[in-house]
Amino acid sequence: MAATVLAGLPGHYRDTPPWLRSRLLKRISEALVHHAPLAVVDYCAKFAADPGFGDYEHLRRFDDVLRKLTADVADGTACPGCGRDPRHPFCAAYIEGGCR
Ligand SMILES: [Zn+2]
Numbered sequence: 001m002a003a004t005v006l007a008g009l010p011g012h013y014r015d016t017p018p019w020l021r022s023r024l025l026k027r028i029s030e031a032l033v034h035h036a037p038l039a040v041v042d043y044c045a046k047f048a049a050d051p052g053f054g055d056y057e058h059l060r061r062f063d064d065v066l067r068k069l070t071a072d073v074a075d076g077t078a079c080p081g082c083g084r085d086p087r088h089p090f091c092a093a094y095i096e097g098g099c100r
Pocket of ligand 1: 079080081082083084086088090091092093
């Protein structure tokens, strides 16, 4: 599952060197304990799409994105299933099969 999520992240996350890739996959696996895969992908696209940062920044940025997702889900501004506006009638997590 972590590999599927990584494949959905912005290009500069997919093209990381092997040492960083394995650490990212580990971090993604940990994130999926608390978050839906689609929400993680959506938030990374929204808040970590800027490719202008170095390899060491990727993990820190990923953590920042997860913190934001956790906070937004907690205060109701993001759907826990897909990370988007929670007022949608049908969650994309179900439509796109991103549901766990
Ligand atoms: Zn949703």
